[in-house]
């Protein structure tokens with residue numbers, strides 16, 4: 001390990017750019033992903049999320065800019081990077097004529113996991129993603145949610161420190177989404193840094209410690225969701241329920257205003273407040289605030 005900066009950050013990019021002809025798929029991106037975070041990259045389709053992830057995973061060479069992943073330059077030390085990074089692409093690929101266990105053996109072999117460890121490793125992974133009962137099923141017989149979980153197991157075969165998951169929740173039903181979130185929290189608690197993308201903000205809102213908002217190749221904002229909102233001076237909506245059952249909403253501009261409002265209601269006006277909550281949809285609002293004026 002070199003300096004502290006590279007160990008505190010799982011990913012650091014500066015001016016990262018990817019061009020396809022004249023199209024700037026990723027445009028001058030400076031990104032910092034803290035080690036140990038669950039970091040959400042949010043943006044509409046075509047924003048450049050998959051292109052960014054492919055560069056992180058050393059599958060695509062940047063056109064220009066700097067990129068450091070766990071202190072490694074993907075262009076220089078691909079093998080070292082792939083040993084420590086698990087990448088889940090946005091498609092499962094075509095391995096339909098394989099059984100679940102054979103699918104994972106294939107990836108264990110390609111990551112050079114010694115053969116004598118396969119059996120225990122695959123049993124552990126299947127248990128983790130709750131697919132043990134599907135061990136001998138054909139991959140193509142699995143539901144979408146099961147395929148996503150299998151894909152996640154595949155990304156974990158070599159016990160990577162960093163997981164890069166491209167839209168892992170897409171196409172999942174609400175229950176499968178909740179299960180995925182729990183799984184991600186569990187992996188994070190095991191010490192893994194997780195970078196995850198989505199074009200649906202609500203999917204990431206609960207699970208991410210940090211988010212970055214991307215649109216048309218550009219990074220518009222990044223950091224803890226709350227901090228971004230404060231920095232941008234975005235307003236929040238407080239929902240207040242009074243003892244007589246009346247519910248009212250108030251718009252406030254900052255955390256301090258939140259406190260002022262409560263004090264005013266309870267102390268100055270002597271009202272009987274029984275519930276004081278911020279309306280959910282914070283990320284949704286954050287996204288709208290950040291992209292205001294950029295979308296034409």
Ligand SMILES: Nc1ncnc2c1ncn2[C@@H]1O[C@H](COP(=O)(O)OP(=O)(O)O)[C@@H](O)[C@H]1O
Pocket residue numbers: 020023025043044045046047048049050051052
């Ligand atoms: N191989 C490619 N050749 C040309 N254009 C591409 C290629 N891959 C992606 N793009 C374009 O780059 C932009 C970003 O794509 P992508 O990274 O897939 O976005 P996202 O994952 O956010 O939906 C899009 O306009 C897309 O059409």
Ligand SMILES: [Mg+2]
Pocket residue numbers: 049050051090166167
């Ligand atoms: Mg994509």
